[in-house]
Amino acid sequence: xxxxxxxxxxxxxxxxxxxxxxxxxxxxxxxxxxxxxxxxxxxxxxxxxxxxxxxxxxxxxxxxxxxxxxxxxxxxxxxxxxxxxxxxxxxxxxxxxxxxxxxxxxxxxxxxxxxxxxxxxxxxxxxxxxxxxxxxxxxxxxxxxxxxxxxxxxxxxxxxxxxxxxxxxxxxxxxxxxxxxxxxxxxxxxxxxxxxxxxxxxxxxxxxxxxxxxxxxxxxxxxxxxxxxxxxxxxxxxxxxxxxxxxxxxxxxxxxxxxxxxxxxxxxxxxxxxxxxxxxxxxxxxxxxxxxxxxxxxxxxxxxxxxxxxxxxxxxxxxxxxxxxxxxxxxxxxxxxxxxxxxxxxxxxxxxxxxxxxxxxxxxxxxxxxxxxxxxxxxxxxxxxxxxxxxxxxxxxxxxxxxxxxxxxxxxxxxxxxxxxxxxxxxxxxxxxxxxxxxxxxxxxxxxxxxxxxxxxxxxxxxxxxxxxxxxxxxxxxxxxxxxxxxxxxxxxxxxxxxxxxxxxxxxxxxxxxxxxxxxxxxxxxxxxxxxxxxxxxxxxxxxxxxxxxxxxxxxxxxxxxxxxxxxxxxxxxxxxxxxxxxxxxxxxxxxxxxxxxxxxxxxxxxxxxxxxxxxxxxxxxxxxxxxxxxxxxxxxxxxxxxxxxxxxxxxxxxxxxxxxxxxxxxxxxxxxxxxxxxxxxxxxxxxxxxxxxxxxxxxxxxxxxxxxxxxx
Numbered sequence: 001x002x003x004x005x006x007x008x009x010x011x012x013x014x015x016x017x018x019x020x021x022x023x024x025x026x027x028x029x030x031x032x033x034x035x036x037x038x039x040x041x042x043x044x045x046x047x048x049x050x051x052x053x054x055x056x057x058x059x060x061x062x063x064x065x066x067x068x069x070x071x072x073x074x075x076x077x078x079x080x081x082x083x084x085x086x087x088x089x090x091x092x093x094x095x096x097x098x099x100x101x102x103x104x105x106x107x108x109x110x111x112x113x114x115x116x117x118x119x120x121x122x123x124x125x126x127x128x129x130x131x132x133x134x135x136x137x138x139x140x141x142x143x144x145x146x147x148x149x150x151x152x153x154x155x156x157x158x159x160x161x162x163x164x165x166x167x168x169x170x171x172x173x174x175x176x177x178x179x180x181x182x183x184x185x186x187x188x189x190x191x192x193x194x195x196x197x198x199x200x201x202x203x204x205x206x207x208x209x210x211x212x213x214x215x216x217x218x219x220x221x222x223x224x225x226x227x228x229x230x231x232x233x234x235x236x237x238x239x240x241x242x243x244x245x246x247x248x249x250x251x252x253x254x255x256x257x258x259x260x261x262x263x264x265x266x267x268x269x270x271x272x273x274x275x276x277x278x279x280x281x282x283x284x285x286x287x288x289x290x291x292x293x294x295x296x297x298x299x300x301x302x303x304x305x306x307x308x309x310x311x312x313x314x315x316x317x318x319x320x321x322x323x324x325x326x327x328x329x330x331x332x333x334x335x336x337x338x339x340x341x342x343x344x345x346x347x348x349x350x351x352x353x354x355x356x357x358x359x360x361x362x363x364x365x366x367x368x369x370x371x372x373x374x375x376x377x378x379x380x381x382x383x384x385x386x387x388x389x390x391x392x393x394x395x396x397x398x399x400x401x402x403x404x405x406x407x408x409x410x411x412x413x414x415x416x417x418x419x420x421x422x423x424x425x426x427x428x429x430x431x432x433x434x435x436x437x438x439x440x441x442x443x444x445x446x447x448x449x450x451x452x453x454x455x456x457x458x459x460x461x462x463x464x465x466x467x468x469x470x471x472x473x474x475x476x477x478x479x480x481x482x483x484x485x486x487x488x489x490x491x492x493x494x495x496x497x498x499x500x501x502x503x504x505x506x507x508x509x510x511x512x513x514x515x516x517x518x519x520x521x522x523x524x525x526x527x528x529x530x531x532x533x534x535x536x537x538x539x540x541x542x543x544x545x546x547x548x549x550x551x552x553x554x555x556x557x558x559x560x561x562x563x564x565x566x567x568x569x570x571x572x573x574x575x576x577x578x579x580x581x582x583x584x585x586x587x588x589x590x591x592x593x594x595x596x597x598x599x600x601x602x603x604x605x606x607x608x609x610x611x612x613x614x615x616x617x618x619x620x621x622x623x624x625x626x627x628x629x630x631x632x633x634x635x636x637x638x639x640x641x642x643x644x645x646x647x648x649x650x651x652x653x654x655x656x657x658x659x660x661x662x663x664x665x666x667x668x669x670x671x672x673x674x675x676x677x678x679x680x681x682x683x684x685x686x687x688x689x690x691x692x693x694x695x696x697x698x699x700x701x702x703x704x705x706x707x708x709x710x711x712x713x
Contacts, residue, residue, distance in 0.1 A: 002292065004295050004299075005291040005292040005295045006291075008287070008291050008294075008295065008331070008332060008335045009287055009288050009291050009335075011332065011335060011336045012283070012284060012287035012288075012291075012335050012336060012339050013284055013287075014336075015335075015336045015337070015339045015340040016280055016283055016284055016339050016340065016343050019339075019340035019341075019343050019344045020340075020344065022336060022337065022340035023337070023340050023341070023344065026227055026333070026336070026337045026340075029231060030226075030227050030230040032234065033230050033232075033233055033234025033235070033237075034230050034233065034234065036233075036234045036237040036238065037230075037233035037234055037236065037237040039237070040237040040238075040241055041233065041236060041237045041241065041242065041243065042147060042148075042241070042242045042243075043147070043186055043189065043242065043243050043244075043248060044146075044147035044243070044244050045147065045182045045183070045185040045186035045189060045245055046145055046146075046147060046150060046178070046182040047178070047182075047245070047517075047520065048072075048144070048145055049147065049242075049244050049314075049315070050244055050245065050246065050313070050314055050315030050520065051313065051315070051516075051519075051520055051523065052312075052314045053144075057511075057515075057516065057519045058516065058519075060511050061511045061512070061515075061516050062143065064424055064426060064481070064511050065143035065144070065145075066143045067475045067477065067479065067481075068424075068471070068472060068473075068475055068481045069104050069105060069139045069143065069471070069472060070104075070139060070140055070142070070143045070144070070145055071422065071424055071512055071513055072140065072145045072177070072178040072179060073137045073138060073139050073140075073177055073179075073420060074137075074138040074139075074140070074153070074154060074157060074175060074176075074177045074178075074179040074180055075136070075137055075138070075175065075176045075177040075180075075408075075412065075420050076093065076097070076108075076135065076136040076137075076138060076157065076161065076173060076175060077133060077134075077135060077173070077174045077175070077176060077411075077412060078090065078093075078133065078134040078135070078136070078166070078171050078173055079132060079133055079171065079172045079173075079174070080132065080134075080169070080170055080171040080172065081132060081170070082169075082170060083127075083131045085169040085170055085171060086125075086127075086131075086132075086134040086169075086171060087109075087124075087125055087134070088169055089134065089169050089171040089173075090108050090109055090125055090134050090136060091109070092166070092169075093108070093136065093160065093164045093166070093173070094106055094108040094109065094136065096160040096161075096163065096164055097136065097138055097157060097160050099160075100138075100156040100157055100159075100160050101152065101153075101156055102141050102142065102149055102152060102153035102156060103138055103139070103140065103141060103157075104139045104140060104141040104468075105138075105468050105469070105471070105472060106136060106137070106138050106139070107126070107136065107137040107138075107139070107469075107472070108125070108126070108135075108136035108137075109124045109125045109126070110122065110124050110458075110465075111465060111466060111469060112124075112458065112464065112465070117458075121457070122457055122458065126418060127416070128412070128415040128416040129415055129417075130415060132415070133411065133412065133415060133416065135412070135416070135418060138157055140153050140179060145178070145179065145182070147182075147242070150179050150182050150183060151183055151186065153179060154175070154179050154180060154182075154183045155183075157175065158175070174404050174405075174408045175404075175408070176404075176405050176406075176408040176409040176412065176420060177409075177420040178420065180405045181399065184399070184400075184403060184405055185641060188400060188639070188640050188641050189245070189248045189639075189641065189644075192639040192640065192641070193248055193249065193251075196249070196252065196635050196636055196638065196639060197249070197251050197252050197255075199635050200252045200255055200256075200631065200632040200635035200636065201222070201225070201226070201252075201255050201632075203631035203632070203635055204222070204255050204259050204628040204631050204632055205218060205219065205221075205222040206631075207624070207627040207628050207631050208221060208222070208259065208262075208263060208266075208628065211360070211624045211627065212266065212267075212270065214347060216345060216346075216347040216348075217266045217269070217270070217342065217347060218266065220262075220266075220338060220341040220342055220345065221259060221262030221263065221265075221266050221334075221338060222259070222262075223337075223341060224262050224330075224333050224334050224337050224338040224341065225255060225258050225259045225262060225330070227333050227337055228254070228258045228326065228329050228333040228334070229251055229254060229255065229258065229326075231329045231333065232250075232251075232254060232322070232325060232326035232330075233251075235322075235325050235326075235329070236250075236322055236325075239321075240318050240321070244315050244318060244319075245581065245641075245643070245644070246315040246316065246318070246319045246581065246584075246647075247315070247318050247319045247322050248644075249636050249639075249644060249648070250319060250322045250323055250326070252632050252633070252635065252636050253323055253632065253633070253651070254323060254326040254327070254330070255628075255632045256592070256628055256630075256631070256632035256633060256655075257301065257326070257327055257330070257592060257629075258326065258327070258333075259625070259628050260595065260625040260628065260629075261294055261298070261331055261334035261335070262334045262338055263621055263624045263625050263628065264290055264293075264294065264599070264618075264621045265283075265286050265287065265290060265334060265335070265338055265339075266338075266342075267617070267620060267621040267624065268285075268286035268289060268290055268617070268621075269282045269283055269286045269342065271286075271617055272285050272286055279342065279343055279346040279347075283339045283342050283343055284339070287339060289606075291335065292546070292602070293598055293599050293602040293603075294331060294334075294335070295331070296542065296543070296546040296598050296602075297594065297595030297598045297599060298327050298328065298330075298331040298595075299542055300538065300539060300542040300543060300591075300594045300595070300598065301324075301327050301591045301592065301594055301595055302324040302325075302327045302328050302591075303324070303538045303542055304535040304538055304539065304587065304590050304591035305319075305321075305323045305324035305327065305588075305591045306320055306321065306324040307320065307530075307531050307534040307538055307587070308320025308321070308324075308527070308531050308584070309321060310530060310534065311526075311527035311530050311531045311584075312523060312527055312530060313520075313523045313524055313526070313527035316524075316527050316531070316584050319584070320531075324591075360619070360620045360623055360624075362616075364615040364616075364619045364620070364623065364663055364667075365612055365615050365616070367663075367664055368611065368615070368664070368668055368671075369668060370668045370669075370671060370672055372664065372668065373665045373666075373667070373668025373669050373672075374668070374669070374672075376660070376661070376664060376665045377558075377562060377661075377665050377669065379566070380562040380563075380565050380566040380657075380661065380665075381565050381566075382569075383565045383566035383567075383568070383569030383570070384565050384569070385569075386568070386569035386572055386573065387568070387569070387572065388568045388578070389568060389571045389572040389576060389577050390572075390577050390578070391521075391525075391577065391578045391579070391583075392493075392577040392578065392579045393493060393496070393517070393518075393579070393580065394491040394492075394493070395517065395580075396409065396410070396491055397491075397642065398579055398580070398581060398641070398642050398643030398646075399641070399642065399643075400640040400641060400642060401642065410489075413488070413489050413490070413491075414489075417447035417485055417487070418447075418448060418485055419447075419485050419490060420513075421490045421512070421513050421514050421517075422484060422485045422486070422513070422514070423483070423484045423499075423500075423503045423510050423511070423512040423514060423515060424481055424482070424483055424484075424510065424511050424512040425440075425481070425482040425484070425503075425506070425507050425509075425510055426479055426480070426481055426482075426509070427479065427480045427481075427482060428478075428479055428480075429480070430452060430480060432480070433451050433452050433453065433473075433481075433482055434452075434453045436451070436482050436506070437449050437451045437453045437482055440482065440484045440506070443484075443502055444487065445486065445487050445488075445495075445498055445499045445502045446484045446486065446487055446499075446502075447485045447486060447487035447488070448484075448485040449483065449484050449485070450473075450482075450483045450485075451480065451481070451482040451483065452470075452473040452474055452480050454473075455470075455473075484503065486499045486514070487499075490514055496514065496518065499514065500514060500515060500518055503515070520580060521580055524580045524583050524584070525583065527583075527584065528583050528584060528586065528587065531584065531587040532564070532586060532587055532590075535587050535590050535591065536561070536564070536590070539557050539560060539561075539594050540553070540557060543556050543557050543594075543597075543598060546598065547601070547681070549680045549681060550680070551673070551676060551677060551680040552601050552605065552677055552680055552681055555601055555666065555669065555670060555677065556597040556598045556600070556601040557594070557597060558597060558661065558665070558666055558669065559593060559596055559597040559658050559661035559662040559665065560590050560593045560597060560658060562657075562661045562665065563589060563590070563593055563654055563657045563661060564586060564589075564590060566657055567585075567589060567650075567653060568586065570653060570657065571653060574653075576646065576649065576650065576653075577646075579643055579646060580643070581644060581646065581647050582643070582647040582649075582650045585647055585650035585654060586650075586654065588651060588654075589650075589654030589655060589657075589658060592651075592654075592655055592658070593654070593655060593658030593659075593662070595625075596622045596625070596658060596659065596662035596663075597661075597666060599618045599621065599622060600614065600618055600619070600663075600666050600667065600670070601666075601670070601677075602618075603617055603618035604667070604670050604677070605678065605681045608678065609670075609671075609674040609675075609678050611667050611670070611671050614667065614670075615663065615667060619663050619667070622659060623659065626655060626656070626658075626659035629651075629652075629655045630652055630655060630656060633648045633649075633651040634648070634652050635648075636648035636651075637649045637652065
């Protein structure tokens with residue numbers, strides 16, 4: 001760690017000595033990265049993109065999709081008051097849908113004449129129980145439902161429906177099913193990414209400008225942030241080459257993290273120029289003073305995010321990889337590009353106020369109390385007794401409110417025995433399929449069953465069915481698929497659990513989207529446990545490698561562990577539920593918040609126990625970084641996608657708690673243990689050569705108040 005810090009100090013000195021060359025090199029790297037991102041980076045919005053296709057449960061689902069066609073069907077829902085016209089609408093759209101590129105099969109009506117169907121007593125159409133909704137199941141040709149095929153497939157179906165001019169029949173058409181959700185999500189995210197990411201970055205810069213009371217240095221920090229973001233996009237273009245539902249807003253998360261290093265550097269530069277140094281000496285001095293703490297914080301943050309790689313959930317693995325890599329990119333950018341910018345475009349000369357006279361530092365000092373610090377720590381730990389928030393696995397509750405796609409699925413489930421979600425069984429013979437069909441028909445949790453046995457009702461007419469129609473039930477390998485539709489709402493957690501348990505009792509190898517969705521939820525919980533455990537261990541290991549003493553290491557880790565204890569409790573008290581997207585907010589907050597405790601303890605030791613100077617300098621920086629984090633994550637909470645909005649809201653809550661523990665709880669406890677901390681740090685850390693002497697908290701408050709009064713006078 002010391003070696004890395006030394007290398008970054010040398011890089012900073014080189015950048016200050018040759019600023020124009022440094023700017024040219026970074027500009028070239030950023031341009032190349034952005035060109036790579038523009039050429040290679042794509043957005044994948046399907047839930048299947050969040051899980052590893054090599055997992056046995058996923059592989060079983062994909063094997064069935066390849067053999068019988070994907071279960072991820074697009075459902076065309078026709079609504080009207082006249083059943084005759086609804087039937088005419090189905091007859092009008094079916095041949096059009098079959099011609100859409102990317103369509104494997106359309107199940108809209110049985111392809112036999114009405115007389116034959118009437119003789120067999122079989123309804124030709126798929127309808128709701130009240131006859132006001134008719135359905136057409138459109139199966140994509142791509143068994144993997146890849147991002148590149150879903151969008152043209154759904155758009156082609158929409159175009160075919162528009163061309164059919166169903167309004168002439170008084171029929172309204174809509175779409176539901178996973179392909180429709182995937183395209184809806186992609187359109188929402190693409191619109192929100194460009195808008196909210198830009199807003200979040202502007203908000204971050206505005207917070208910094210307002211806090212520093214100047215424009216030039218904060219703008220330089222903003223430019224360094226943009227360079228770090230651009231470089232990270234280039235890395236993402238190289239691997240994994242795409243963004244998903246989870247990683248789509250990684251740029252905004254990185255905005256809150258990456259600008260922190262610039263804030264710490266600019267804040268220390270202002271401290272040093274306030275002490276009389278010129279810009280060049282202040283920049284090199286700030287880089288030298290901060291490098292070790294920044295390296296320790298960045299490595300810890302990156303390591304926590306990298307721990308997601310072993311979470312077992314592909315979406316979280318890629319998110320952790322992207323953010324972790326982005327942090328490691330932003331650190332050298334802020335210690336190389338930013339110093340070059342600061343010395344190339346120095347601000348106009350002005351009197352910098354000494355750190356102890358700054359309002360933010362004085363306000364933080366006024367909030368200090370040993371009793372309050374201990375009390376807040378106890379309250380945070382008491383959060384462990386509150387427990388975790390409830391888990392909401394309903395995918396529809398993560399979608400934007402009021403979408404036509406979600407409404408149609410709810411109405412379909414409520415008014416028929418059909419659903420876009422169904423279980424799939426595979427039988428090795430026709431007799432086994434028939435026996436399985438009979439058993440499922442006797443199961444009260446099953447609303448409807450379809451299999452090769454349906455053809456028996458048609459008698460000799462079944463031989464006239466086209467091969468494409470039979471392919472859904474019988475594969476070229478001679479195996480047979482049986483489809484079981486749930487009775488009731490599969491998104492109700494109790495109903496879902498009972499249905500899946502019943503299906504697994506019949507055949508443990510059952511698959512389908514309800515089975516896969518439940519597996520994804522279990523996997524996300526497992527990812528939380530794995531990442532939380534590994535992330536906590538990483539925090540302790542890296543922090544101890546930095547301080548090399550138990551007491552300062554534990555104290556530096558205190559804010560993040562208090563956050564981990566209290567964040568779920570606060571979410572529960574506020575009525576916020578966990579879901580498959582926001583469940584990993586806690587490990588992300590651990591990665592974000594671990595920096596702050598490290599910076600506070602480093603500065604406390606550097607200032608020989610002077611709490612006032614610690615809060616005036618590092619406390620101010622931490623509060624500013626908190627403001628940028630909240631600005632970045634709070635902006636994301638306004639996305640239309642409720643799952644991503646809940647993720648951003650959980651991050652905002654967690655970061656806010658981490659800041660309270662870093663600037664309110666930790667300084668008070670450090671002051672209580674001041675003598676032990678300084679003795680434990682030893683001469684290698686505690687440097688009083690600059691004249692700083694240990695100052696108790698009470699004395700600091702009095703002297704700061706005197707300075708404030710003198711300043712006001």
